[in-house]
Amino acid sequence: MQSEKRKTKILKTLSYKGQKIEYFLTLRDQKYIRLKLEDTNIFVSAPLTAYDWEIERLIYANIQKIQKIIDYKQKNQMFLISSKGFVKIEDQKIPAFFSEEIDKTNKMSFKIYETNEETIKRMYKKIALNYFGYFEKIIDKYKEIMDLDFKNLSIRTMKGKWGVCFPEKSKIVLNTRLIHYPKIALEYVVVHELSHLVHKNHSKDFWRHVEKYMPNYKNISEILKVNVL
Incomplete structure (x- = not known):
């Protein structure tokens, strides 16, 4: 029973500039208090004898850095798996619904599987089917x-x-x-890949060909560097 308690995560809160900051606390047999971020969640592991004020002092000491990382990740979060979640479509947050039973009449209804990895994999398969026409229309245009x-x-x-x-x-x-x-980012990739039908490698002639049909391709390509694959 003692080992089970040590592995239990406790959801706690503290106040920062009028906002509630949530964090998950795990008490273990260890010497030091450790702090880490996973996605937009704060996790703290601490010795069994640690006081709340010691834990909160560490969080407050790093709060500005934590807030910047959380704000950045939230701004660039592409989807949220929740019964009231979302999926970004063309850089806009579209309400999406993740549950054990899907609504077959709603293309933004997704099934939750045993692991997040499987849920995400199946989500993208459904998006690929539902939005194939969107991709096809742009590639037909170019x-x-x-x-x-x-x-x-x-x-x-x-x-x-x-x-x-x-x-x-x-x-x-x-x-x-x-x-x-944004659609312009997809258009850039389409022009890029279509140009490979003419120039197989990334030669100067290839980039000149891309530039011919998308003069500002360098600026547009930066959009796709916001999130690393």
Whole structure:
């Protein structure tokens, strides 16, 4: 029973500039008080004999840094898994509903699975299906402007890449996560990948080709650097 108590997280609050700051406290057999952030949550582990004022002193000493990180993450949070959650679509927070039973009539209703990882994976699969037409419309627009064509468009989540072009297969893959960003960011990736049908590598000629159809591509590409994949 003693070991179970030591692993129990207690939700506590303190006040900072009129705001309530929540943190999760775990008491353990350890020498020092430790503080860490996970997403927008504050976690503190402390010795079994630690006083509340010692714990709060550490939080207050780091509160401005904590607040900056939390504010940044909240501003750039792409989705919130909750019964009253949201998913960013074109940089706008759209209400989304995560529960064990989904509403099949609502495309922003998502099923909760055993792990967050599985829930997120399934969420993106549903988004890819529901918003395929959105991606397709933009790529159709630019393939006409650029006088290019290809046979196969695929939308799926990828790590480290916003898009991939396979010129020999006449295939382009776009990252589902682009749905979170302003449309111009998706348009940049589309122009980038379509340009690979003409220039396979990132040569000077390739970038000149991109610039021809999107003169301010350098500024637009910065939008996608806000969140690292």
